[in-house]
Amino acid sequence: MPVTRVQLSRLPGGRVLVTEQAGHREVGLDDLPAYVAEREGREAPRWVWDDTGRWYPELLAAGVRVSRCQDLRLVHHLLRRAPAADQRLLAGEQSERWDRLGPSVASEVGLFAVEDTTEQLRADLEDARQLRTVAESPESTRLGLLVAAESAGALVAAEMTYAGMPWRNDVHEALLRDVLGPRPPRGARPQKLEQLADRVREALATPRLNPDSNPELLAALRRAGLEVPDTRAHTLRALRHPAVEPLLRYRQAAHLFQTNGWAWSEEWTSGGRFRPTYQPAGSVTGRWSSNGGGALSFPALVRPAAIADDGWALVVTDVSQLEPRVLAGMSGDRALAHAARGADLYQGMVDDGAVAGRNDAKLGLLGAMYGATSGESGRMVAELTRRYPQAFALLERAAHEGERGGTVRTLLGRGSPSVDDAWADAEADVEREASRRRAYGRFTRNFVVQGTGAEWALCWIADLRNRLWALGAHGPLQARPHLVLFLHDEVVVHTPAHLAEQVVAAAREAAATASALVFRELSIDFPLSASVVRSYAEAGKSSPAAETDEEPVLPTQSVEG
């Protein structure tokens, strides 16, 4: 029995047009949550709407959770670029308006309040076109999966903003005070930041230096006899000069103050929750982006303040080496797939005798996926090409396609943007033209793995969302285990503590489901590392594959609450 599709379209005057095969009716906006709740409880149809961000937040606020939807805006843009979609089938009444439809922005959240005076979008018309486009595609199965996953992701995004990451403001405040001193008056530097600035000024003999000004800083460094090309931390760290240490400390503290300080907290946290907003498919590769609160760059420094409620726990799980595994799956490279059997793919490459050390494996693979041609990474690429010919050939083909101005696609069928967009103006200079082609080749090279990785992750969180709902027998979303953060290849679930182990199991099962959906009979392992913690900062501490990158200048403290 196919799932009923119910399309919702906004009408003038606070009315909603509800359409389905069985007929149509009108519902007042105020009555919509009750209407959706009733039908959801009865048959759980697929709700078809223009933009999840315009409909779902109000439903969630009214305590209504839906199990499935189709986000017409996301799917329209997806199909517009999908090589396997017949573009003629997408054309029709209002289709140009769907082309132009951008994401809802935070200020206009709550469609219920917004009264759009312009022509209303008809969800039923667009839905029919999208259904037909997918059905008639030679790749309808994969495209259909992608459409469903993209839409499920939109539900997850809205639910995460609604539920929020549990947040302890007192712990965050203590952390800020520790690094920066007391909160300064508006426009002033915090005490400890000013002290560090003074130490820099002293060491460089420039009493009026503003350390936030790169030109001033560069000039001061050069006057002190330090011939540096820029003022990046990596460059500075190589120097031996008394100004370096306070400057690096200043930079890190200033970044905390500006990006995740008191002002950020006031804007993005409330009621014991951090509520950033996500933008599904905000990146051309299909990865999400975040347009408020910086959810996808949740700095390690403030993670100690993300603490589960009493009696609850945070389950933090991430996929190890997602993109290399995706590469193994989509290229069908048996040697790489063999190395991927286990928790550490890079170690697997070492054990298979392909490479001397784990770090070489990582450099080589990342270099191949990013298009490195020089340095240590570039040398490793050449070496590994012999060991993993199919995987590396797939990347080379993608790069070549981009260099000649073509488009590439992910495994499920998302297409890269056409080169016309990127190369709007012709480049006269031959050198610059060649450089631009190489740059576009690096983009398409990476697009195939980054984009397919994003598809795997979407399937993962979509399936996990269903499993989490099934774990809690009753109650609204926030009373059950629920997703609170999604960072490309990592998810955080806030759960009643007694269900934590079941959540871990659900995450692993969902990963297996995603692998089967995306890679079919090619079975590729996607091992998860999982930790059950009280604070986000405690996650992953015991991971054997912990990266040993540069030491942070400031000690990473864990503040107890």
Next chain:
DNA sequence: TAAATTGGCGCC
């Protein structure tokens, strides 16, 4: 003076 760009850093 406002808008766009740049350099730096955070995350994956």
Next chain:
DNA sequence: AAAGGGCGCCAATTTA
């Protein structure tokens, strides 16, 4: 000579 992909955010700086 050029030199590894995708994002967001901030202050300073440059451009319109």
